[in-house]
Amino acid sequence: xxxxxxxxxxxxxxxxxxxxxxxxxxxxxxxxxxxxxxxxxxxxxxxxxxxxxxxxxxxxxxxxxxxxxxxxxxxxxxxxxxxxxxxxxxxxxxxxxxxxxxxxxxxxxxxxxxxxxxxxxxxxxxxxxxxxxxxxxxxxxxxxxxxxxxxxxxxxxxxxxxxxxxxxxxxxxxxxxxxxxxxxxxxxxxxxxxxxxxxxxxxxxxxxxxxxxxxxxxxxxxxxxxxxxxxxxxxxxxxxxxxxxxxxxxxxxxxxxxxxxxxxxxxxxxxxxxxxxxxxxxxxxxxxxxxxxxxxxxxxxxxxxxxxxxxxxxxxx
Amino acid sequence: xxxxxxxxxxxxxxxxxxxxxxxxxxxxxxxxxxxxxxxxxxxxxxxxxxxxxxxxxxxxxxxxxxxxxxxxxxxxxxxxxxxxxxxxxxxxxxxxxxxxxxxxxxxxxxxxxxxxxxxxxxxxxxxxxxxxxxxxxxxxxxxxxxxxxxxxxxxxxxxxxxxxxxxxxxxxxxxxxxxxxxxxxxxxxxxxxxxxxxxxxxxxxxxxxxxxxxxxxxxxxxxxxxxxxxxxxxxxxxxxxxxxxxxxxxxxxxxxxxxxxxxxxxxxxxxxxxxxxxxxxxxxxxxxxxxxxxxxxxxxxxxxxxxxxxxxxxxxxxxxxxxxxxxxxxxxxxxxxxxxxxxxxxxxxxxxxxxxxxxxxxxxxxxxxxxxxxxxxxxxxxxxxxxxxxxxxxxxxxxxxxxxxxxxxxxxxxxxxxxxxxxxxx
Numbered sequence: 224x225x226x227x228x229x230x231x232x233x234x235x236x237x238x239x240x241x242x243x244x245x246x247x248x249x250x251x252x253x254x255x256x257x258x259x260x261x262x263x264x265x266x267x268x269x270x271x272x273x274x275x276x277x278x279x280x281x282x283x284x285x286x287x288x289x290x291x292x293x294x295x296x297x298x299x300x301x302x303x304x305x306x307x308x309x310x311x312x313x314x315x316x317x318x319x320x321x322x323x324x325x326x327x328x329x330x331x332x333x334x335x336x337x338x339x340x341x342x343x344x345x346x347x348x349x350x351x352x353x354x355x356x357x358x359x360x361x362x363x364x365x366x367x368x369x370x371x372x373x374x375x376x377x378x379x380x381x382x383x384x385x386x387x388x389x390x391x392x393x394x395x396x397x398x399x400x401x402x403x404x405x406x407x408x409x410x411x412x413x414x415x416x417x418x419x420x421x422x423x424x425x426x427x428x429x430x431x432x433x434x435x436x437x438x439x440x441x442x443x444x445x446x447x448x449x450x451x452x453x454x455x456x457x458x459x460x461x462x463x464x465x466x467x468x469x470x471x472x473x474x475x476x477x478x479x480x481x482x483x484x485x486x487x488x489x490x491x492x493x494x495x496x497x498x499x500x501x502x503x504x505x506x507x508x509x510x511x512x513x514x515x516x517x518x519x520x521x522x523x524x525x526x527x528x529x530x531x532x533x534x535x536x537x538x539x540x
Numbered sequence: 541x542x543x544x545x546x547x548x549x550x551x552x553x554x555x556x557x558x559x560x561x562x563x564x565x566x567x568x569x570x571x572x573x574x575x576x577x578x579x580x581x582x583x584x585x586x587x588x589x590x591x592x593x594x595x596x597x598x599x600x601x602x603x604x605x606x607x608x609x610x611x612x613x614x615x616x617x618x619x620x621x622x623x624x625x626x627x628x629x630x631x632x633x634x635x636x637x638x639x640x641x642x643x644x645x646x647x648x649x650x651x652x653x654x655x656x657x658x659x660x661x662x663x664x665x666x667x668x669x670x671x672x673x674x675x676x677x678x679x680x681x682x683x684x685x686x687x688x689x690x691x692x693x694x695x696x697x698x699x700x701x702x703x704x705x706x707x708x709x710x711x712x713x714x715x716x717x718x719x720x721x722x723x724x725x726x727x728x729x730x731x732x733x734x735x736x737x738x739x740x741x742x743x744x745x746x747x748x749x750x751x752x753x754x755x756x757x758x759x760x761x762x763x764x765x766x767x768x769x770x771x772x773x774x775x776x777x778x779x780x781x782x783x784x785x786x787x788x789x790x791x792x793x794x795x796x797x798x799x800x801x802x803x804x805x806x807x808x809x810x811x812x813x814x815x816x817x818x819x820x821x822x823x824x825x826x827x828x829x830x831x832x833x834x835x836x837x838x839x840x841x842x843x844x845x846x847x848x849x850x851x852x853x854x855x856x857x858x859x860x861x862x863x864x865x866x867x868x869x870x871x872x873x874x875x876x877x878x879x880x881x882x883x884x885x886x887x888x889x890x891x892x893x894x895x896x897x898x899x900x901x902x903x904x905x906x907x908x909x910x911x912x913x914x915x916x917x918x919x920x921x922x923x924x925x926x927x928x929x930x931x932x933x934x935x936x937x938x939x940x941x942x943x944x945x946x947x948x949x950x951x952x953x954x955x956x957x958x959x960x961x962x963x964x965x966x
């Protein structure tokens with residue numbers, strides 16, 4: 224695999240994606256050991272550059288980096304416009320000057336990781352830990368791994384061919400939805416998008432196997448192997464995307480009634496943090512079909528796999 | 541200056557000799573003078589007039605000054621530019637427009653005809669003193685809040701009516717603000733994929749439709765800046781068919797570039813209104829050829845590196861345009877085989893001069909006209925390498941090979957550009 228950066232899930236071809244899932248499985252095994260550590264990143268400096276608050280993703284990356292023996296530096300900074308303070312260019316050049324090897328960046332601006340990876344500001348590797356409303360590729364990898372291991376067990380070398388996945392909620396503003404759409408398709412899955420028309424861009428709907436505005440019709444027409452519920456961000460609630468939280472929950476929330484009309488084995492996924500009672504009710508969130516905690520656990524392994532391959536590439540270079 | 545442009549091709553295709561003495565053209569057809577400039581193969585056009593320029597002075601001199609902007613204009617074949625009012629302080633009073641005009645005279649490379657703000661501080665609420673700006677030494681006739689839309693329908697109605705006092709024109713930046721909150725690029729397939737907030741065409745089209753009705757109601761003149769969508773052209777076509785006094789402008793970049801370029805996340809392609817789709821580009825080209833669109837306005841918008849070397853959503857809107865406009869006009873009108881040098885002269889010079897009421901610009905190439913002229917070598921091909929004479933570097937055409945080259949620009953009878961090189965003050 225010739226991977227220098229991980230900016231978009233769309234950059235991964237099928238072979239690379241499957242190899243990353245296989246490596247994730249190996250990394251999961253490491254995390255089961257007494258000594259949960261590999262020397263892969265010994266002597267490497269990884270900077271977690273977080274321009275947006277994110278406890279879950281940052282902690283997941285940090286644990287992954289430490290399990291691979293990296294020296295980890297956390298930099299958080301709210302807001303990033305030139306007017307508010309130091310520019311991204313200056314910040315990253317500073318990190319380059321202190322010989323950082325990998326930058327893991329979360330940023331509120333779509334495309335920020337792409338801009339950084341294609342700039343001459345920093346010649347190390349860039350991992351996109353979420354850019355605006357664009358992508359979150361490591362989330363897609365951990366979701367794909369979660370799906371594969373729950374549906375097929377140890378399935379080294381396999382994709383997700385023929386698997387039916389519904390992504391439900393704020394597709395328009397979700398980086399999780401975009402990355403999952405691209406990666407799941409690459410792996411051979413059928414992706415179905417379900418959202419109110421205000422939150423489902425036509426162009427993304429056209430890339431999916433199908434798209435629905437009515438959740439119940441979608442359940443009637445398809446046998447989903449998994450439903451992935453997206454978090455409703457609070458800033459959407461007062462911006463005329465839908466009338467009220469109650470109506471959203473009623474029409475697009477996953478509740479017990481809808482859950483029981485699906486296949487008994489349908490997995491319930493959520494990238495977290497959940498708004499219980501809004502996009503998902505507690506019955507579903509806490510059911511044995513829920514993969515929410517698996518996803519968190521697999522997040523560490525998937526991020527270890529990405530870091531492992533970035534460094535592997537450096538060795539081959 | 542005294543020179544004969546020998547064997548020069550006129551816009552109508554005829555070859556002739558054009559002599560200049562002092563500030564004026566003295567004859568067309570005869571050799572007269574001792575200095576002979578061999579113009580074989582060159583096309584002579586009336587000097588270009590830009591209705592939409594950002595010279596950034598006063599206030600944003602790190603981006604451009606009246607002098608550097610005038611230099612870029614001269615190199616692009618321009619003999620007149622209209623700097624927009626969104627400076628700091630805003631050009632919403634006689635003092636600022638006179639200052640800008642004076643800086644233009646000092647630079648001495650092109651006629652600098654300021655545009656005044658429609659509303660105080662571009663705030664869209666209170667009319668600026670347009671009458672005083674018109675009566676000032678700057679003789680302002682075009683008013684625009686460009687950069688912002690005069691979105692309040694009542695203010696727009698009053699502004700249109702008010703400028704009839706002195707046959708003024710309101711140049712509207714058509715952008716419905718609520719439909720474009722935080723908008724970053726064209727709303728469509730590419731924005732959906734890139735996760736950048738979309739700027740839908742209807743935000744432009746709905747304002748144009750409304751303003752055409754208001755221009756009809758008031759019997760006043762409306763000029764629509766930087767038309768960018770196919771739907772806008774339909775609105776303008778309908779308005780013109782009803783006899784409304786509406787003129788429309790297209791930028792060179794909207795005639796050539798599309799929103800696919802946003803995939804690079806390179807903010808050099810971030811502009812307002814945004815780059816649209818190929819279907820829009822083709823419709824704009826047709827509209828320029830058939831006359832629905834009246835002029836090419838560059839919307840030359842210089843920005844310093846720090847405003848462009850950053851994340852897309854933090855970057856400034858705007859791109860350079862003065863030095864590449866003629867080449868793009870040639871590409872669309874001449875090299876396409878669909879139009880003529882006469883049409884190119886209209887859209888780059890004659891009609892913008894008429895809209896602004898500049899008597900000595902866009903004149904016929906004939907004895908007695910002021911010698912504001914541009915010579916183009918249509919067979920040259922130039923690869924754009926940098927921002928040229930502009931103080932800024934936000935050049936979206938970098939690396940592209942464009943047809944034609946401005947070889948000479950003559951402003952009031954003197955070369956401002958000779959063999960592609962700036963000669964200094966005319």
